[in-house]
Amino acid sequence: MEARAPRPLIVTVNMAVELLITNQETGARELVPVATSEVFRQYWMAGCEELNLRRVPLIADGLFERNDIPNLIRELASLAQWFRKTQTPHNAEALSARVSGVIGALERVIKDSKLTID
Numbered sequence: 001m002e003a004r005a006p007r008p009l010i011v012t013v014n015m016a017v018e019l020l021i022t023n024q025e026t027g028a029r030e031l032v033p034v035a036t037s038e039v040f041r042q043y044w045m046a047g048c049e050e051l052n053l054r055r056v057p058l059i060a061d062g063l064f065e066r067n068d069i070p071n072l073i074r075e076l077a078s079l080a081q082w083f084r085k086t087q088t089p090h091n092a093e094a095l096s097a098r099v100s101g102v103i104g105a106l107e108r109v110i111k112d113s114k115l116t117i118d
Contacts, residue, residue: 017044017060019105020118029118032105034059035098043095047082051075059102062117069106076103 015037021030035044040060048056055072056079058064064072080099084092109115 019059019062019102021105021109022116022118023112023114024116025114030105032102033098034102035095039095043083043087043091044079047079047086048075051078051082053079064117066109066116069110073103073106076106 017034017037017040019032019034021032022028034040037060045057047053053075055064055068056075058068059072076099080096083095083099086092087095106117109117
């Protein structure tokens with residue numbers, strides 16, 4: 001009897017979009033959750049396309065500079081408003097809460113020069 005090749009192991013991975021904030025003085029790090037990759041693509045990017053937002057999509061790759069943060073915060077506020085207008089109350093609340101968390105983290109980075117986003 002011929003041996004069967006082993007079946008490939010299938011693993012489902014929910015990749016995440018998140019910000020890593022580092023205190024350059026102490027080395028302390030904080031991971032700020034944004035969304036799963038799927039939620040970011042399905043909801044966040046849909047809003048970005050409809051509102052013509054250019055900076056929010058950069059969160060997924062971390063490709064923004066400190067001087068982009070004020071404009072990024074403005075775009076995030078617009079996105080939260082869009083969520084409240086276009087999503088069910090439950091989804092709008094959950095999505096807006098994540099946006100608020102990201103805005104809060106970005107505001108801390110602006111106020112403290114020791115903090116960076118890696």
